[in-house]
Amino acid sequence: MTEPSEGGAIKKFLYVNRKAPYGTIYALESLEVVLIGAAFEQDVSLAFVGDGVYQLARGQDTKALEVKNFSPTYRALEDYDVTKLYVDRDSLEERGLAEEDLVVPVEVVGAERMAEIMDAHDVVLTF
Amino acid sequence: MKLGIVVNEGPYTHAASDTAYQFVKAALAKGHEIYRVFFYHDGVNNGTRLTVPPQDERNIVKRWSELAERHKLDLVLCVAAAQRRGLMDAAEAKRHGKDADNIAPGFRISGLGQLIESGIKSDRLVVFGD
Numbered sequence: 001m002t003e004p005s006e007g008g009a010i011k012k013f014l015y016v017n018r019k020a021p022y023g024t025i026y027a028l029e030s031l032e033v034v035l036i037g038a039a040f041e042q043d044v045s046l047a048f049v050g051d052g053v054y055q056l057a058r059g060q061d062t063k064a065l066e067v068k069n070f071s072p073t074y075r076a077l078e079d080y081d082v083t084k085l086y087v088d089r090d091s092l093e094e095r096g097l098a099e100e101d102l103v104v105p106v107e108v109v110g111a112e113r114m115a116e117i118m119d120a121h122d123v124v125l126t127f
Numbered sequence: 128m129k130l131g132i133v134v135n136e137g138p139y140t141h142a143a144s145d146t147a148y149q150f151v152k153a154a155l156a157k158g159h160e161i162y163r164v165f166f167y168h169d170g171v172n173n174g175t176r177l178t179v180p181p182q183d184e185r186n187i188v189k190r191w192s193e194l195a196e197r198h199k200l201d202l203v204l205c206v207a208a209a210q211r212r213g214l215m216d217a218a219e220a221k222r223h224g225k226d227a228d229n230i231a232p233g234f235r236i237s238g239l240g241q242l243i244e245s246g247i248k249s250d251r252l253v254v255f256g257d
Contacts (some may be wrong), residue, residue: 009247011246011247013243013246025168025211026135026168026257029167029168029207029208032207032239033167033239033242033243036238036239036240036243037239037240037242037243039240040240040243040244040247042243042246042247122246123246123247123252124252124254125133125242125246125252125254126254126256127135127256
Protein backbone atom coordinates (compact mmCIF):
# COMPACT_ATOMS: atom_id res chain seq x y z
CA MET A 1 0.00 0.00 0.00
CA THR A 2 1.32 3.43 -0.88
CA GLU A 3 -0.72 6.49 -0.05
CA PRO A 4 -4.18 6.73 1.43
CA SER A 5 -7.02 8.41 -0.44
CA GLU A 6 -10.66 8.91 0.29
CA GLY A 7 -12.45 5.60 0.41
CA GLY A 8 -9.30 3.62 1.17
CA ALA A 9 -5.70 3.13 0.20
CA ILE A 10 -4.35 3.09 -3.34
CA LYS A 11 -2.67 -0.18 -4.12
CA LYS A 12 -0.01 -0.91 -6.68
CA PHE A 13 -1.38 -3.36 -9.26
CA LEU A 14 0.91 -5.22 -11.64
CA TYR A 15 -0.52 -7.21 -14.53
CA VAL A 16 1.99 -9.79 -15.72
CA ASN A 17 1.38 -10.90 -19.31
CA ARG A 18 3.10 -14.14 -20.22
CA LYS A 19 1.12 -15.49 -23.18
CA ALA A 20 1.17 -14.85 -26.92
CA PRO A 21 -1.72 -12.60 -28.04
CA TYR A 22 -3.47 -15.30 -30.06
CA GLY A 23 -3.76 -19.04 -29.57
CA THR A 24 -5.31 -18.55 -26.14
CA ILE A 25 -7.63 -15.87 -24.77
CA TYR A 26 -5.46 -14.89 -21.78
CA ALA A 27 -3.93 -11.78 -23.37
CA LEU A 28 -7.26 -10.35 -24.53
CA GLU A 29 -9.04 -11.03 -21.25
CA SER A 30 -6.07 -9.62 -19.32
CA LEU A 31 -6.41 -6.39 -21.26
CA GLU A 32 -10.12 -6.33 -20.37
CA VAL A 33 -9.20 -6.46 -16.67
CA VAL A 34 -6.71 -3.60 -17.12
CA LEU A 35 -9.33 -1.42 -18.84
CA ILE A 36 -12.04 -2.11 -16.24
CA GLY A 37 -9.51 -1.77 -13.43
CA ALA A 38 -8.49 1.69 -14.63
CA ALA A 39 -11.81 3.03 -13.32
CA PHE A 40 -10.74 2.14 -9.77
CA GLU A 41 -7.94 4.74 -9.78
CA GLN A 42 -5.26 2.41 -8.51
CA ASP A 43 -1.56 2.60 -9.34
CA VAL A 44 -1.33 0.31 -12.39
CA SER A 45 1.67 -1.17 -14.20
CA LEU A 46 1.97 -3.86 -16.85
CA ALA A 47 4.78 -6.36 -17.32
CA PHE A 48 5.45 -8.42 -20.42
CA VAL A 49 7.57 -11.55 -20.12
CA GLY A 50 8.08 -14.71 -22.19
CA ASP A 51 5.71 -14.96 -25.16
CA GLY A 52 3.81 -12.05 -23.59
CA VAL A 53 6.16 -9.66 -25.40
CA TYR A 54 4.47 -10.67 -28.67
CA GLN A 55 1.33 -8.88 -27.45
CA LEU A 56 3.08 -5.56 -28.13
CA ALA A 57 4.63 -6.50 -31.48
CA ARG A 58 3.95 -4.14 -34.39
CA GLY A 59 2.31 -5.28 -37.60
CA GLN A 60 -0.08 -7.89 -36.21
CA ASP A 61 -2.44 -9.17 -38.88
CA THR A 62 -5.15 -11.54 -37.64
CA LYS A 63 -7.44 -11.58 -40.69
CA ALA A 64 -6.67 -15.19 -41.56
CA LEU A 65 -7.29 -16.23 -37.95
CA GLU A 66 -10.74 -14.64 -37.95
CA VAL A 67 -10.09 -13.11 -34.55
CA LYS A 68 -9.92 -9.45 -33.60
CA ASN A 69 -6.52 -7.75 -33.70
CA PHE A 70 -6.59 -6.02 -30.33
CA SER A 71 -3.03 -4.68 -30.40
CA PRO A 72 -4.22 -1.07 -31.11
CA THR A 73 -5.84 -1.14 -27.67
CA TYR A 74 -2.40 -1.01 -26.02
CA ARG A 75 -1.97 2.43 -27.59
CA ALA A 76 -5.17 3.56 -25.86
CA LEU A 77 -3.87 2.60 -22.40
CA GLU A 78 -2.35 6.06 -22.10
CA ASP A 79 -5.87 7.54 -22.08
CA TYR A 80 -6.58 5.36 -19.06
CA ASP A 81 -3.47 6.68 -17.25
CA VAL A 82 -1.77 3.33 -17.69
CA THR A 83 1.71 4.37 -18.79
CA LYS A 84 4.11 2.09 -16.90
CA LEU A 85 4.85 -0.81 -19.20
CA TYR A 86 7.85 -3.01 -18.40
CA VAL A 87 9.23 -5.50 -20.90
CA ASP A 88 11.72 -8.23 -20.06
CA ARG A 89 14.90 -7.75 -22.10
CA ASP A 90 15.81 -11.44 -22.47
CA SER A 91 12.28 -12.33 -23.62
CA LEU A 92 12.50 -9.68 -26.35
CA GLU A 93 15.97 -10.71 -27.52
CA GLU A 94 15.20 -14.44 -27.50
CA ARG A 95 12.37 -13.70 -29.92
CA GLY A 96 14.40 -11.47 -32.22
CA LEU A 97 12.48 -8.36 -31.16
CA ALA A 98 13.71 -4.91 -30.17
CA GLU A 99 12.08 -1.97 -28.44
CA GLU A 100 11.35 -0.26 -31.79
CA ASP A 101 9.31 -3.30 -32.89
CA LEU A 102 6.69 -2.55 -30.24
CA VAL A 103 3.44 -0.57 -30.64
CA VAL A 104 3.90 1.53 -27.49
CA PRO A 105 6.73 3.13 -25.54
CA VAL A 106 7.98 0.75 -22.86
CA GLU A 107 10.78 0.40 -20.36
CA VAL A 108 12.96 -2.60 -21.21
CA VAL A 109 14.33 -4.13 -18.01
CA GLY A 110 16.56 -7.03 -17.02
CA ALA A 111 15.37 -10.00 -14.98
CA GLU A 112 16.73 -8.60 -11.72
CA ARG A 113 14.94 -5.28 -12.15
CA MET A 114 11.75 -7.13 -13.15
CA ALA A 115 11.94 -9.09 -9.90
CA GLU A 116 12.27 -5.82 -7.96
CA ILE A 117 9.28 -4.39 -9.81
CA MET A 118 7.16 -7.43 -8.93
CA ASP A 119 8.30 -7.23 -5.33
CA ALA A 120 7.31 -3.56 -5.14
CA HIS A 121 3.67 -4.23 -6.06
CA ASP A 122 0.80 -5.06 -3.69
CA VAL A 123 -1.30 -7.04 -6.18
CA VAL A 124 0.31 -9.12 -8.93
CA LEU A 125 -2.15 -10.62 -11.42
CA THR A 126 -0.60 -13.12 -13.82
CA PHE A 127 -2.09 -13.95 -17.16
CA MET B 128 -5.50 -12.71 7.03
CA LYS B 129 -8.08 -11.68 4.45
CA LEU B 130 -7.54 -13.56 1.19
CA GLY B 131 -8.87 -12.94 -2.30
CA ILE B 132 -8.82 -15.93 -4.64
CA VAL B 133 -8.77 -16.00 -8.45
CA VAL B 134 -9.44 -19.19 -10.43
CA ASN B 135 -8.47 -18.91 -14.10
CA GLU B 136 -9.02 -22.46 -15.37
CA GLY B 137 -12.05 -24.69 -15.82
CA PRO B 138 -12.75 -27.91 -13.92
CA TYR B 139 -11.15 -31.31 -14.70
CA THR B 140 -8.90 -30.25 -17.61
CA HIS B 141 -6.66 -28.33 -15.26
CA ALA B 142 -5.86 -28.69 -11.56
CA ALA B 143 -6.20 -24.95 -10.81
CA SER B 144 -9.74 -25.25 -9.46
CA ASP B 145 -8.84 -28.28 -7.31
CA THR B 146 -5.78 -26.54 -5.91
CA ALA B 147 -7.73 -23.36 -5.20
CA TYR B 148 -10.44 -25.39 -3.44
CA GLN B 149 -7.90 -27.20 -1.24
CA PHE B 150 -6.16 -23.89 -0.54
CA VAL B 151 -9.42 -22.20 0.48
CA LYS B 152 -10.38 -25.13 2.72
CA ALA B 153 -6.97 -25.10 4.40
CA ALA B 154 -7.02 -21.31 4.81
CA LEU B 155 -10.47 -21.43 6.42
CA ALA B 156 -9.33 -24.22 8.74
CA LYS B 157 -6.46 -21.98 9.85
CA GLY B 158 -8.92 -19.19 10.65
CA HIS B 159 -8.26 -16.97 7.63
CA GLU B 160 -11.03 -15.05 5.95
CA ILE B 161 -11.86 -15.56 2.27
CA TYR B 162 -12.97 -12.21 0.92
CA ARG B 163 -14.10 -13.58 -2.45
CA VAL B 164 -13.41 -16.32 -5.00
CA PHE B 165 -13.41 -14.81 -8.48
CA PHE B 166 -13.65 -17.09 -11.52
CA TYR B 167 -12.18 -15.78 -14.76
CA HIS B 168 -11.24 -17.10 -18.22
CA ASP B 169 -12.40 -20.78 -18.46
CA GLY B 170 -12.63 -20.68 -14.67
CA VAL B 171 -16.27 -19.61 -15.09
CA ASN B 172 -17.02 -23.20 -16.11
CA ASN B 173 -16.62 -24.13 -12.44
CA GLY B 174 -20.01 -22.51 -11.92
CA THR B 175 -22.31 -24.61 -14.11
CA ARG B 176 -24.78 -26.80 -12.25
CA LEU B 177 -25.08 -29.09 -15.30
CA THR B 178 -21.87 -31.06 -14.81
CA VAL B 179 -22.42 -34.75 -14.12
CA PRO B 180 -19.03 -36.35 -13.44
CA PRO B 181 -18.79 -40.14 -12.89
CA GLN B 182 -19.96 -41.06 -9.39
CA ASP B 183 -16.55 -42.25 -8.23
CA GLU B 184 -14.98 -38.90 -9.15
CA ARG B 185 -14.90 -35.66 -7.20
CA ASN B 186 -17.69 -33.27 -8.12
CA ILE B 187 -15.80 -30.01 -8.46
CA VAL B 188 -18.80 -27.73 -8.95
CA LYS B 189 -20.82 -29.27 -6.12
CA ARG B 190 -17.79 -29.09 -3.85
CA TRP B 191 -17.53 -25.32 -4.39
CA SER B 192 -21.29 -24.89 -3.82
CA GLU B 193 -21.16 -26.84 -0.57
CA LEU B 194 -18.09 -24.98 0.67
CA ALA B 195 -19.79 -21.69 -0.17
CA GLU B 196 -22.89 -22.64 1.79
CA ARG B 197 -20.91 -23.86 4.80
CA HIS B 198 -18.67 -20.79 5.02
CA LYS B 199 -20.84 -18.12 3.35
CA LEU B 200 -18.26 -17.70 0.57
CA ASP B 201 -18.75 -15.15 -2.19
CA LEU B 202 -18.24 -17.09 -5.46
CA VAL B 203 -18.29 -14.73 -8.45
CA LEU B 204 -18.22 -15.58 -12.15
CA CYS B 205 -16.99 -12.80 -14.43
CA VAL B 206 -19.93 -11.74 -16.57
CA ALA B 207 -17.93 -11.08 -19.76
CA ALA B 208 -16.10 -14.41 -19.50
CA ALA B 209 -19.37 -16.18 -18.61
CA GLN B 210 -21.23 -14.72 -21.60
CA ARG B 211 -18.53 -15.94 -23.99
CA ARG B 212 -18.72 -19.44 -22.54
CA GLY B 213 -22.47 -19.89 -22.02
CA LEU B 214 -22.77 -19.46 -18.26
CA MET B 215 -26.06 -17.76 -17.30
CA ASP B 216 -28.11 -16.99 -14.26
CA ALA B 217 -31.87 -16.49 -14.65
CA ALA B 218 -31.59 -12.72 -15.11
CA GLU B 219 -28.86 -13.03 -17.76
CA ALA B 220 -30.82 -15.73 -19.60
CA LYS B 221 -33.88 -13.51 -19.69
CA ARG B 222 -31.90 -10.47 -20.83
CA HIS B 223 -30.33 -12.40 -23.72
CA GLY B 224 -33.50 -14.29 -24.67
CA LYS B 225 -32.05 -17.70 -23.81
CA ASP B 226 -34.26 -20.65 -22.91
CA ALA B 227 -32.28 -21.83 -19.89
CA ASP B 228 -29.89 -20.84 -17.15
CA ASN B 229 -27.19 -23.04 -15.67
CA ILE B 230 -25.52 -21.33 -12.74
CA ALA B 231 -24.82 -23.53 -9.70
CA PRO B 232 -26.01 -22.72 -6.15
CA GLY B 233 -23.71 -20.36 -4.25
CA PHE B 234 -22.34 -18.69 -7.39
CA ARG B 235 -23.29 -15.28 -8.71
CA ILE B 236 -22.43 -13.44 -11.91
CA SER B 237 -20.88 -9.99 -11.73
CA GLY B 238 -18.35 -7.70 -13.38
CA LEU B 239 -14.56 -7.55 -13.48
CA GLY B 240 -14.74 -4.72 -10.98
CA GLN B 241 -15.28 -7.44 -8.38
CA LEU B 242 -11.82 -8.81 -9.18
CA ILE B 243 -10.16 -5.40 -8.79
CA GLU B 244 -12.11 -4.78 -5.58
CA SER B 245 -10.93 -8.13 -4.27
CA GLY B 246 -7.33 -7.03 -4.92
CA ILE B 247 -7.93 -3.76 -3.09
CA LYS B 248 -9.80 -5.18 -0.10
CA SER B 249 -7.81 -8.39 0.49
CA ASP B 250 -4.47 -8.61 2.27
CA ARG B 251 -3.32 -11.04 -0.41
CA LEU B 252 -4.73 -11.92 -3.83
CA VAL B 253 -3.86 -15.49 -4.76
CA VAL B 254 -4.15 -16.50 -8.42
CA PHE B 255 -4.65 -20.12 -9.51
CA GLY B 256 -4.12 -20.80 -13.20
CA ASP B 257 -1.85 -21.86 -15.97
